[in-house]
Amino acid sequence: MKSSRLLSILLLLQTRGRMTAAELAEELEVSVRTVYRDAEALAAAGVPLYGDAGHSGGYQLLAGYRTRLTGLSTGEAEALFLTGMPGPAAELGLGRALSAAQLKLRAALPAELREQADRMRLRFHLDAPGWYAEHEETPYLAQVADAVWRGRVIEVRYRRWQEPREVDRRLEPYGLVLKAGRWYLVAGAQRPEGAAEPRTYRVDQILSVRETARECRLPEGFELAEHWRRTQEEFHARLRPEEALVRLSPRGAARLTGVQARALAAGGAPDPDLAGWTRAVLPIESHAQAEEQFLALGAEAEVLSPPPLRTRIRNTLEAMSARYGAGDLHP
Template sequence: MKSSRLLSILLLLQTRGRMTAAELAQELEVSVRTVYRDAESLAAAGVPLYGDAGHSGGYQLLAGYRTRLTGLSSGEAEALFLTGMPGPAAELGLGRALSAAQLKLRAALPPELRAQADRMRLRFHLDAPGWYAEHEETPYLAQVADAVWRGRVVEVRYRRWKEPREVDRRLAPYGLVLKAGRWYLVAGAVEGAEGAEGAEGAEGAERAEGAKQAGAVEHSRPRTYRVDQILRVAETEEVAELPEGFDLAEHWRRAQADFHERLHPEEAVVRLSARAASLLTGPQARALAATGEPDPELEGWTRAVLPIESESQAEAQFLALAAEAEVLSPQRLRARIKATLAAMTARYG
């Protein structure tokens, strides 16, 4: 375990340069004291590793030093082949590159690891989209990906859900995310551009002109755009730099949490049978685990506070559970369900 950690420290410093003990500890999931001991062990073994104290200090390898201890373990080789995603890679125009990289990797492996990697590839297949998701054409994905990679502003025509349905945008692309088989572009709307949000009128035009003269591109906070809803795209030569400190994975995590929070702004107290409780998913399943307790009136049932999107959505959801669920509050939702049930009884009676 220690030898693997020492090798990881060497590779981290070789690829990233100077790193503090705290950064190494966070990356390796160990204590800072453990990093100090590991650094002493590496120095004692003759590795040209030195550390500087102070605010801008940290550990660093002597310039030009590189370790050749880069062999893959069995698990690492299997994991690399398991991460191969030919579908998304082909959509990005990297299908051949992925195949060539896997071929080179396989050829470089020793025979025993090659056999294990082949077995992993034959027995595991990654198919990310859900069962009922239809394939959506993304004709401009390769162009958008190229703009993301090169850091160039793009001019797009975008189809959105509200009126006006089709709008023109100038976007500073930050990154692409593949979620459940669908591609999303995270980008900032370039301020001062025609149709850009948050920069309308003379004030926006004045800011844009000032930015142009300064050689910079100002843009709004990151927004999410579905790539399959892009109807036209043209790449410009304007440079779109990432905001300082921007991390795509962290932004996406926060955006998802914010989406779920806004998706379920209200709550309902519900009585559920064991079968109904087993059908809950996502935020409602988590709320059930956090707030659920045995119902005092019905044995085997659970009472919980569940997040709901709206009264109309909650009505449809709980009616679908039929006699396996009962809404206790809010009273307005309960009355709405009672009225619907009365209308259904009259129709079928």
């Protein structure tokens, strides 16, 4: 709707400052011509909006102008309260700040939206960690978060899985990520020639931290969410570097999970020889791991290739058949 789009333009300029028509069009997923018409409508309504032509031009609100409108819909108000995670906020030392912000937001909402937000808060609870996962103490999380926020180089003593187990590192912190209840620091290790490529460090494995007076800046073009997405893709690619061609019954296909289920959904095709079955190329970690996985599917799966994996499974099945087919059972 046009009214919603006009309010979005107003809030974008209020929060981001000067923006070109092309930037606004991309953000709102409309044409540049539509942005021009919307800007004229805002100016006609008395909004102190002005635009400059040229390479460094764009639209901007008059200095000091701010609107008190939030433009929140019912769903948006509910979503804001749903994103409030008291556990992680408390770990970062922001528990009280989060509670105060929610209280202020609730007080500013109209009665109808306040009722909807309260219902969301009472009926939904976010618990990020998985089952059976023990809580890891992160005594230095608040200090690391402060260094990330202030852009300060930190010196840490870090425990890793390989020898030497404990190492000293001087890090340029770029961001913190909460994944499945565990905090990770994305940082570049400082070297004489400059900071290295960003790497990932578990915050619960930091044994000591000291913030220095030296400032650090994000690498040019670095975006934490995009870096993390790419890191996860690379991790899964390394985790399952091989592939297997497999036949799967409907029950066998339904029991696949994770990256294999996604591979089946993306590239599976009906098997021409077996009605109802699917033929798919699935990523596997190793032949040993794949043998255990596909044997667990029993008669609901058949590995067609690679030949060494098929042979390995056949040998295991022959050994099992000989054992279970032998005469009397051992006492």
